[in-house]
Amino acid sequence: MNPDVTWLTYFVLSVFVGIEVIAKVSSTLHTPLMSGANAIHGVILLGAVLVAGSSDGLALVVALVAVVLAAVNMVGGFVVTDRMLQMFTRPARPGAAARKRVD
Amino acid sequence: MPVWAQLVYLLCAVGFVLALKGLSGPRTARTGNLVGAAAAVVACALPFFYADLDHVVLILVAIAVGSVVGVVGAQRVQMTQMPQLVALFNGVGGGAAALVALVELELYASFAGSSDLPLAPLVFTAFTILVGAVSFSGSVVTFAKLQELMTSRPVVPPGLPFAFVGSGLAALVLAGVLVDSPAVWVGVLLALVGLLLGVLLVLPVGGADVPIVISLLNAFTGLTVAAGGYVLGNTVLLVAGTLVGASGTFLTLLMARAMGRSVGNILFGALKGGSTLGAGEASDRPVRSAGPEDVAILLGYAERVIIVPGYGLAVAQAQHTLRELVEVLLERGTEVDYAIHPVAGRMPGHMNVLLAEAQVPYEQLREMDDVNGEFRQTDVVLVVGANDVVNPAARTTPSAPIYGMPILDVDESRQVVFLKRSMRPGFAGIENELLFDPRTTLLFGDAKDSLGKLLAAVKAL
Known part of the structure; x- marks a missing residue:
């Protein structure tokens, strides 16, 4: 099998999976989902590490800048998403006067 | 790459799918995010164990610096300012992808003139440089709009449509040159044009629509990561990037639908002219106020x-x-x-x-x-x-x-x-x-x- 076609297969299947897994998201979660997806593409850090590990001179400097930026994206992204989501999973306060309607 | 490493990458890819799945339900969201974080950490740690990396200490220092900046930013930000932080994180991710592609380009530059130039990797390298730069500068402008460092209203300087089309064409020409005869300076030029395009793309977008643009740029960055994965021959980058690109695009459409807008209208509505925004000033018509x-x-x-x-x-x-x-x-x-x-x-x-x-x-x-x-x-x-x-x-x-x-x-x-x-x-x-x-x-x-x-x-x- 042509390797490029193999790559294309990965790509096309990932497109379908990517759409399918979030198809039923409620608008409440749009922001955390965007933020979480944003953190996932921070995995470009892996690519930055790979090129930094095989470069020298100016290219190394550029690659290291990429490592810093990607780490900001990945680590910061997951932390801020977790901060947002903490608020959704907090246990209900005892004695809160709410729960009027159960519809 | 040893087989065990490839298998671990596969696990990481599965982790990203489960993370997105988890993030789309209120009960599973937090777990989903943690699964995604674990998969990302494992994927990024892996090269240190199988690849023959130089400059390991420098790389680790760079990772530490970036992580500290990210964590401090994420912890300090007020929840009201979170959208602009997400925009900024997305921008630096796009910038990182573009820089990685520029370094890769240096490698291909040594092939210049030989007959066996790898066509597809060069096309994707050009794509990553361009779109990564667009994502970076576009995100910076969205940040400035949301942080109110600049007006949040649509900005349409005269001649903007021509500048936009002009730089778009310039980007295509440069990308063509790059694929034909790879040279780092062409890549740098392409990145600069990309930066300009990103600014021109976001300037005419009104404040209320900015979040949708953030989501779109997020999807763009995902695609650049996917292209980077292809160029580097790394499956987990391709899968993670594509997942984000696809789900991000879909999410952008969902958001636009929630606002009753089309993405085309959001991006280019102000360009068509006829922008009928009010004066943005206080009106002096009578209202009824009370204590x-x-x-x-x-x-x-x-x-x-x-x-x-x-x-x-x-x-x-x-x-x-x-x-x-x-x-x-x-x-x-x-x-x-x-x-x-x-x-x-x-x-x-x-x-x-x-x-x-x-x-x-x-x-x-x-x-x-x-x-x-x-x-x-x-x-x-x-x-x-x-x-x-x-x-x-x-x-x-x-x-x-x-x-x-x-x-x-x-x-x-x-x-x-x-x-x-x-x-x-x-x-x-x-x-x-x-x-x-x-x-x-x-x-x-x-x-x-x-x-x-x-x-x-x-x-x-």
Whole structure:
């Protein structure tokens, strides 16, 4: 099998999976989902590490800048998403006067 | 790459799928995010174990620096400013992808002139440089708009469409040159044109639409990561990037639908001219304003009250005071709900996060479609720091920039009370006719201050 076609297969299947897994998201979660997806593409850090590990001179400097930026994206992204989501999973306060309607 | 490493990469890819799946349900969201984080950490640690990397110490230092910056930024940011932080994180991710591609390009430059130039990797390298740069500068402009470092209104300098098309063509030509004869300086030029394109793309977008653009740029960055994965021959990058690209694009469409807009209209609406934004200044038409005591009587003796919270509430940090007011009303036997517009705040779902932070019970938050039929039977609607999401111009004025956006039908209720700082129009920059309606009462002042007075006045009833 042509390797490029193999790559294309990965790509096309990932497109379908990517759409399918979030198809039923409620608008409440749009922001955390965007933020979480944003953190996932921070995995470009892996690519930055790979090129930094095989470069020298100016290219190394550029690659290291990429490592810093990607780490900001990945680590910061997951932390801020977790901060947002903490608020959704907090246990209900005892004695809160709410729960009027159960519809 | 050893087989065991490839298998671990496969596990990481599965982790990303499960992370997205988890993130789309309220109960599983937090776990999903942690699964994604674990997969990302494992994927990024892996090269240190199988690849023969130079400069390991430097790389680790760079990772540490970036991580500290990221964590500090994420911990320090106020929840109200979170959308711009996400934009910034997305931008640096796009920038990183573009820089990685530039370094890769240096490798291909050594092939220049030989007959066996690898075509597809070069095409994707050019793509990554260009789109990564667009994502970076576009995100910086969205950050500036949301942080209000610049006007949040559409900016359309004369000749912008020509500049846009011109730099688009320049980008295509440069990409062609790059693929034909790879050279680093062409890549740098391409990146510069990409930076310009990103700025031109986001400038004409109005403040209220910026979140959708963030989502779109997020998808762009995902695709650049996928292209980078192909160039580096790394499956997990390709899969993760593609997942984000696809789900990000889909999410962008969902958000645009929630606002009743098309993505094309959001990006290029202002370019077509005919932008009919209001003057963005205070109007001097007469309105009916009242003091906290009057509003307290309205609320205290109503049977059914709906609260419409908006970004102004969050800016004033008044969520806790509002929650207290609602608790007092509930104790008086009033039926109270919060009506949450899908784009209340600065991003879809942003308001839910802000109210959850103030410990408002989840069941009191009602989504727009669910609550819209109930305004007709509502005695008082209390609009706190919201404007565009209750502006009937979305239904009645075809020339308004928000025309077609589904709104909360607040105008159908018996009484509307606006808590406002001033008569300045909302984020979209258009006047709200509802403010001048005879059934509308305005309570001027800082939202936290006004709510505090209201709370005291209701307690004293």
